[in-house]
Amino acid sequence: GAxxxxxxxxxxxxxxxxxxxxxxxxxxxxxxxxxxxALGQGPEFLTYFNYEAQQDKSGLPNDRFSAERPExxxxxxxxxxxxxxxxxxxxxxxxLGTSNLQETQYFGPGTxxxxx
Amino acid sequence: QQQVKQSPQSLIVxxxxxxxxxxxxxxxxxxxxxWYQQFPGKGPALLIAIRPDVxxxxxxxxxxxxxxxxxxxxxxxxxxxxxxxxxxxxAARANFGNEKLTFGTGTRLTIIP
Numbered sequence: 001g002a003x004x005x006x007x008x009x010x011x012x013x014x015x016x017x018x019x020x021x022x023x024x025x026x027x028x029x030x031x032x033x034x035x036x037x038a039l040g041q042g043p044e045f046l047t048y049f050n051y052e053a054q055q056d057k058s059g060l061p062n063d064r065f066s067a068e069r070p071e072x073x074x075x076x077x078x079x080x081x082x083x084x085x086x087x088x089x090x091x092x093x094x095x096l097g098t099s100n101l102q103e104t105q106y107f108g109p110g111t112x113x114x115x116x
Numbered sequence: 117q118q119q120v121k122q123s124p125q126s127l128i129v130x131x132x133x134x135x136x137x138x139x140x141x142x143x144x145x146x147x148x149x150x151w152y153q154q155f156p157g158k159g160p161a162l163l164i165a166i167r168p169d170v171x172x173x174x175x176x177x178x179x180x181x182x183x184x185x186x187x188x189x190x191x192x193x194x195x196x197x198x199x200x201x202x203x204x205x206x207a208a209r210a211n212f213g214n215e216k217l218t219f220g221t222g223t224r225l226t227i228i229p
Binding site: 004033048103108109 | 159161162209215219
């Protein structure tokens, strides 16, 4: 079956522009997570959803970052007024649920964002 | 504040040898410890995971050893193969209700013939 998909795979933008990154989780997965991964580092948590409800946004760096999952499936991470320090790999993951036996997070291929 | 510390940063092991990667954590609320394997250009994929109620879990050539009192856990890869060459991340998750994974910084493993 299809895994987690993300689009675009690569995004080059100019400083000050807004970008929207899309995540399509595995069908039926309740929980959806956004992480940011710098080169040579592990993924760093940004935010997560159960269905359409944003449960935790403590990892969002500042108010230029926002995320939504309006219908409990596809999610969009939006970065407004991008800055060069926003350049990173943005990864999405989904899990069937959060209880034992459902907690495995499956990661997508990521969106590589480069802000010039 | 780095809550999960991982070492070494890189590791070279001969084919057939044992690869060992170590992680240490601070947060005693962590109760789920997965290891992820990542190949270049791909997302991390779950390899094996353990809960603190057991000291060891083995799946094929992969074993997690867990020391709750020392707040340390490690991944052992037996009979390492060139196909095991990848970056490995340990991670931890706190009790139910705080589902984010906190990752280590990764170990780049290279298996040489």
